[in-house]
Amino acid sequence: MIHFVILVSRQGKVRLTKWFSPYTQKERSKVMRELSGIILNRGPKLCNFVEWRGFKVVYKRYASLYFCMCVDQNDNELETLEIIHHYVEILDRYFGSVCELDLIFNFHKAYYILDELLLAGELQESSKRTVGRMIATHDRFVEAAKEEASSIGTFIAQVRM
Template identity: 80%
Template sequence: MLIHIGCWVCVVQIHFVILINRQGKVRLTKWYSPYTQKERTKVIRELSGLVLNRGPKLCNFVDWRGLKAVYRRYASLYFCMCIDQDDNELEVLEIIHHYVEVLDRYFGSVCELDLIFNFHKAYYILDEILIAGELQESSKKTVARLIAAQDSLVEAAKEQESSISNIIAQATK
């Protein structure tokens, strides 16, 4: 990923994204590096324990398995991204914050229930921001526009499905 910050360019490779609540329940995962299902379960268990047991005044970076876990808590949710040891942690905190801001714009003060009942939208928003573990879109307006376009496509498809169902119902009477 290339991000222009001032006069220099940052490159970060995110291995995975995990959202967990304070009780350790997983609300969203996105894997950009290959992990078996068994490894994924172990990663989630280890990182959940590590992040949830840290004090609120400690830094938001943790060395873990030769990688670095960067996390940030928003209300009852922990947003965690894992990066290479030599990548820029502050940049990843900005990416996390960017994702939360876009979620807030879409849901209007996002909460855990929004992610539970609209998980497909949370994934779609994440996919608009990150592709293959790299930042794709840094503009909140562009992401909001793309999400609105997708919402209107879904509504149009629902209307078309409804009208087709009505036609079939009329024909079978």
């Protein structure tokens, strides 16, 4: 089971977090601070697995971001690396060469993609095509809702005049 997902920049700024296990806000802050310090200080030639507090933290660096997942001690590290890579591929396909700024300005979409991929800390959907279709459907619903809200706003403005 994946306990949490954290995306951290090379400067140590947390860009995205998703928690599947209960942690208080104080614990979350401590975990993010502690793990970002551990991962950012590791050399590039070291492996991408860290044993931490009875768990394994699996991370992978893509451009300026570290994608980290905390899993149980007996979970497969390579499978977790594949899940991270799968998430990055879906982000890349959606944003077209994803970068840190895409995740900063469109964090809600990054969360939605992660929610389509993982459910309760387990891989929900392994097909990139299916996730892409779900995201496209969601985007169409959002656009339709925006258009409807805009037309209602226009109607209200006309009624007031």
